[in-house]
Amino acid sequence: MAQKAVVLLSGGLDSTTVLAQAQADGYQVYALSFDYGQRHDSELDAAKKIAERAGVTEHKIIPMNLRTIGGSALTDADLAVPEEESEGIPVTYVPARNTVFLSIALGWAEVVDADAIFIGVSAVDYSGYPDCRPEYIAAFEKMANLATKRGVEGRSVRILTPLIDLTKADTVRLGLSLGVDYSATVSCYQANSQGEACGVCDSCRLRIKGFAGAELADPTRYVP
Amino acid sequence: MAQKAVVLLSGGLDSTTVLAQAQADGYQVYALSFDYGQRHDSELDAAKKIAERAGVTEHKIIPMNLRTIGGSALTDADLAVPEEESEGIPVTYVPARNTVFLSIALGWAEVVDADAIFIGVSAVDYSGYPDCRPEYIAAFEKMANLATKRGVEGRSVRILTPLIDLTKADTVRLGLSLGVDYSATVSCYQANSQGEACGVCDSCRLRIKGFAGAELADPTRYVP
Numbered sequence: 001m002a003q004k005a006v007v008l009l010s011g012g013l014d015s016t017t018v019l020a021q022a023q024a025d026g027y028q029v030y031a032l033s034f035d036y037g038q039r040h041d042s043e044l045d046a047a048k049k050i051a052e053r054a055g056v057t058e059h060k061i062i063p064m065n066l067r068t069i070g071g072s073a074l075t076d077a078d079l080a081v082p083e084e085e086s087e088g089i090p091v092t093y094v095p096a097r098n099t100v101f102l103s104i105a106l107g108w109a110e111v112v113d114a115d116a117i118f119i120g121v122s123a124v125d126y127s128g129y130p131d132c133r134p135e136y137i138a139a140f141e142k143m144a145n146l147a148t149k150r151g152v153e154g155r156s157v158r159i160l161t162p163l164i165d166l167t168k169a170d171t172v173r174l175g176l177s178l179g180v181d182y183s184a185t186v187s188c189y190q191a192n193s194q195g196e197a198c199g200v201c202d203s204c205r206l207r208i209k210g211f212a213g214a215e216l217a218d219p220t221r222y223v224p
Numbered sequence: 225m226a227q228k229a230v231v232l233l234s235g236g237l238d239s240t241t242v243l244a245q246a247q248a249d250g251y252q253v254y255a256l257s258f259d260y261g262q263r264h265d266s267e268l269d270a271a272k273k274i275a276e277r278a279g280v281t282e283h284k285i286i287p288m289n290l291r292t293i294g295g296s297a298l299t300d301a302d303l304a305v306p307e308e309e310s311e312g313i314p315v316t317y318v319p320a321r322n323t324v325f326l327s328i329a330l331g332w333a334e335v336v337d338a339d340a341i342f343i344g345v346s347a348v349d350y351s352g353y354p355d356c357r358p359e360y361i362a363a364f365e366k367m368a369n370l371a372t373k374r375g376v377e378g379r380s381v382r383i384l385t386p387l388i389d390l391t392k393a394d395t396v397r398l399g400l401s402l403g404v405d406y407s408a409t410v411s412c413y414q415a416n417s418q419g420e421a422c423g424v425c426d427s428c429r430l431r432i433k434g435f436a437g438a439e440l441a442d443p444t445r446y447v448p
Contacts, residue, residue: 064288096331099371103327107320136370143363147323147355 002028004114005160006105009033009059011046012187013207014120014163017175019054021162022118024178030112031059032105036097042195046186053184058112062104098131102140102159109157110148117144122163122171137161168210176216183219196223226252228338229384230329233257233283235270236411237431238344238387241399243278245386246342248402254336255283256329260321266419270410277408282336286328322355326364326383333381334372346387346395361385392434400440407443420447 005027009015022029031054033047044061051059098119105117121132130136141159145151163171175182187207188197197204199222211218229251233239246253255278257271268285275283322343329341345356354360365383369375387395399406411431412421421428423446435442 095334095373096327096368096371099327099330099367100324103320103323106323110319130373130376131371133370136367139363139367139370143323143360143367144320146357146360146363147320149319149354152354 002026003116004028004030004057004112005116005118006030006032006109006112006114007056007118008101008105008120009047009051010120011043011048011050011185012120012203013168013175013182013185013210014122014171015047016050016182016185017171017178017180018118018120018162019050019056020175020178020180022116022160023054027116027118029054029056030108030114031056032101032108033059033061034064034101034104035061036064042191042193043186045195046184049184053181060108064100064104096131098129098136099140102144106144106148106157110150113150114157115155116158116160118160118162120163121161122166122168124165124167124170134161134164137164167213168206169213172210172214172216176214181219185220187220192223194221196221198223226250227340228252228254228281228336229340229342230254230256230333230336230338231280231342232325232329232344233271233275234344235267235272235274235409236344236427237392237399237406237409237434238346238395239271240274240406240409241395241402241404242342242344242386243274243280244399244402244404246340246384247278251340251342253278253280254332254338255280256325256332257283257285258288258325258328259285260288266415266417267410269419270408273408277405284332288324288328320355322353322360323364326368330368330372330381334374337374338381339379340382340384342384342386344387345385346390346392348389348391348394358385358388361388391437392430393437396434396438396440400438405443409444411444416447418445420445422447 005022007019007022007029009019009031010033019029019031031051033044035044102117102119109117123133137159145156150157166174186195187203189201189203190198197220207220208218229246231243231246231253233243233255234257243253243255255275257268259268326341326343333341347357361383369380374381390398410419411427413425413427414422421444431444432442
């Protein structure tokens with residue numbers, strides 16, 4: 001029987017590539033997305049379409065309103081999304097977001113008896129978020145195996161980050177080699193209701209740089 | 225200015241005692257409860273009453289439906305709550321519950337710039353849940369300080385567990401010394417809509433043992 005994995009799927013470029021990698025590695029995939037008060041719904045629509053096309057075993061979308069906590073430009077309508085690079089940790093950082101998402105993934109992993117959780121973080125072309133670094137992932141994995149029944153029984157769960165050492169261009173190349181169709185993915189922090197990307201936010205800038213670096217065409221529709 | 229703490233408040237005996245301890249330690253309290261598909265609402269009603277009486281700075285109740293994940297007798301109506309002691313990790317264990325709750329507390333702690341998160345776990349009179357052990361708490365704290373902006377800036381957040389080495393009887397004694405009114409607390413896993421406790425589930429048995437051990441009267445209303 002195939003090993004099972006929970007894959008965190010935002011509907012963006014990175015998580016879509018990770019989903020393809022998990023399937024290429026032979027995992028039976030349980031995709032997990034969050035409705036966390038994002039500025040737009042096109043990201044979730046993308047996640048649904050991608051999970052369906054990939055033929056995952058199950059796709060759950062968990063309502064998780066991080067707006068009630070606030071503190072980020074991604075969930076707080078009063079904070080503007082910056083359109084140029086800044087020093088340090090940017091205002092688009094959502095406090096403890098990856099920790100919350102990985103924790104819920106951990107709960108589901110325990111219920112379906114999954115051996116791994118995949119998350120599309122990268123410590124190379126990233127936005128300076130502390131919860132994208134390998135030392136954070138290692139600490140989460142250690143904690144996870146002390147937290148759960150599986151861990152206590154000595155059947156550890158692994159947190160797998162196939163993109164951790166990849167540039168955005170490497171990720172795009174990897175995805176295309178795995179047959180990923182990037183036209184369905186949404187990266188923009190403030191895409192409009194037609195799913196058109198702004199082209200200027202941090203996430204758009206990283207995506208554009210990725211396709212340019214890989215010398216490939218970006219199928220994203222940007223606002224004219 | 226007083227230090228701030230996020231306190232996980234279920235409305236039960238332990239978390240109510242912890243809230244009183246945090247206030248006695250001089251913390252300004254941000255109480256956090258979850259509406260996670262418990263079998264009954266009286267626990268949340270208790271939490272509201274307790275937070276209000278304690279005069280906390282803010283009390284948030286986060287909708288967090290763990291029923292969508294399943295796997296526990298506390299959130300899955302098809303699994304029976306056991307009425308006698310069992311070996312190992314019981315079916316009332318909610319997969320990764322403390323990890324999910326502490327993660328969201330971590331996000332809020334970062335937003336309000338809190339120095340500590342209080343959780344009422346005990347490794348003595350407990351139900352055998354892996355996420356109540358000191359090694360788990362230490363691993364979570366380590367991960368938390370790698371996950372957040374505060375941690376990266378060297379201003380660490382502490383996970384405080386004042387009940388970790390206490391028996392249930394010790395906890396009751398501590399609470400009474402801090403002036404806790406236990407009549408508002410609800411421990412039972414299957415209290416009825418009048419807030420009456422069953423008296424036979426694991427949590428009721430631990431509570432009864434606690435009051436008996438402390439040689440004190442339990443103000444809980446049990447079903448006749």
